[in-house]
Amino acid sequence: MADASARTAGVVLAYHPTDEIHENIARLLTQVPRVFVVNNSPDETSRALFARLDPQRVEVLEQAGNVGVAAGFNAGMRAALDAGFDFVWIFDQDSTVADEMLDALLRAQARTDVKVGIVGPALRAAETGNVYDADRGRGSAPIEALISSGALFSRPLLEDIGLHDEPLFIDYVDHDISLRAIRAGYTNLKVFDTLLDHRFGDSQPARFLWRKVYLANYSPMRHYYTSRNRVIVMRRFGPGKWFRDDVRYAAKAWLKVLFCERGRPKKIGAFFRGLRDGITYRDV
Structure with a gap:
C-alpha cells in the first residue's frame, strides 16, 4: 500500500482548535506525505x-469565517486534488488517528469484488473506549452511510459524484454524500480492522437514572441543522436503513437533551424550526 499512501493527502477541519490538533496532524503525517488544514475560525x-x-x-487554508463543515471539507479536498493526489482522507478535530489506519482503509479500497465508494473506519467512543455494537467485526463490509471523519475518497469517485453539498452546512453532510455514492452504483465500506476514536460534541459526563451518560450539549443552531437536514436527506433518498438507525440514535440523544441538558426550550424550538424548514426546503 506504500504507493497508494504516497498518493493520499490528509485534510483536517479545524474550528477553534486546541493543542490536541498538533498530535492528530503529527499522526497523520506518519501515514501521508501532506496535510491540508482548513481553518474555519481564522483568529x-x-x-x-x-x-x-x-x-x-x-498547508493551512484560511476561510473567511465559519463556512461550515461541507464547504470546509470541500476546500481541503479541492486543494488536495489540485495538488495531484489521488486519494483524500478527511478528519474533523474531534477524532484521533490510529496507527496504520490508512493501510487498512486502502486494503478495502483495493477490493475488486465491488465498485468501491467511500471507505471509513469503525468507531470507538473516545470517552469510554467502548466499540459501538455496529462497529464490531472483521475485514470490511458494505454500509449505507459513513461519518465524515476518517473517510477516504478516491479521485474517480469524487469526479463522478461531486463534493459535499455546501448548503447543508453541517450535519447529514456525510449521509448525503454517502447516499449519493450508493445511488451512483458504488458500495461504501466500513473497515473493522481499524478504529477511530471519536467524540460527539462536548462529551460531558452526567448521570441519567442509574447510568453514566455523556452529553453532546449541542447548541440550538446544531439542533436546527440536524432537524432540517435529516428531513432534507430523507426526502432525497427515502427512509432506508440509515434512517432507521438514525432515528434510534436521535431518540437516545433527545432523552439526554430533555432530561439532562440546559437550555431545553431554545433547543426544542430550534428542532421544530428545522423540521419546518426541512419540509419546505427546495433543492436548486
Whole structure:
C-alpha cells in the first residue's frame, strides 16, 4: 500500500482548535506525505497554533469565517486534488488517528469484488473506549452511510459524484454524500480492522437514572441543522436503513437533551424550526 499512501493527502477541519490538533496532524503525517488544514475560525489564537506546523508538509487554508463543515471539507479536498493526489482522507478535530489506519482503509479500497465508494473506519467512543455494537467485526463490509471523519475518497469517485453539498452546512453532510455514492452504483465500506476514536460534541459526563451518560450539549443552531437536514436527506433518498438507525440514535440523544441538558426550550424550538424548514426546503 506504500504507493497508494504516497498518493493520499490528509485534510483536517479545524474550528477553534486546541493543542490536541498538533498530535492528530503529527499522526497523520506518519501515514501521508501532506496535510491540508482548513481553518474555519481564522483568529489570532488559531493562527498562533498553526504557525508551529511544518510548512513543507502542512498547508493551512484560511476561510473567511465559519463556512461550515461541507464547504470546509470541500476546500481541503479541492486543494488536495489540485495538488495531484489521488486519494483524500478527511478528519474533523474531534477524532484521533490510529496507527496504520490508512493501510487498512486502502486494503478495502483495493477490493475488486465491488465498485468501491467511500471507505471509513469503525468507531470507538473516545470517552469510554467502548466499540459501538455496529462497529464490531472483521475485514470490511458494505454500509449505507459513513461519518465524515476518517473517510477516504478516491479521485474517480469524487469526479463522478461531486463534493459535499455546501448548503447543508453541517450535519447529514456525510449521509448525503454517502447516499449519493450508493445511488451512483458504488458500495461504501466500513473497515473493522481499524478504529477511530471519536467524540460527539462536548462529551460531558452526567448521570441519567442509574447510568453514566455523556452529553453532546449541542447548541440550538446544531439542533436546527440536524432537524432540517435529516428531513432534507430523507426526502432525497427515502427512509432506508440509515434512517432507521438514525432515528434510534436521535431518540437516545433527545432523552439526554430533555432530561439532562440546559437550555431545553431554545433547543426544542430550534428542532421544530428545522423540521419546518426541512419540509419546505427546495433543492436548486
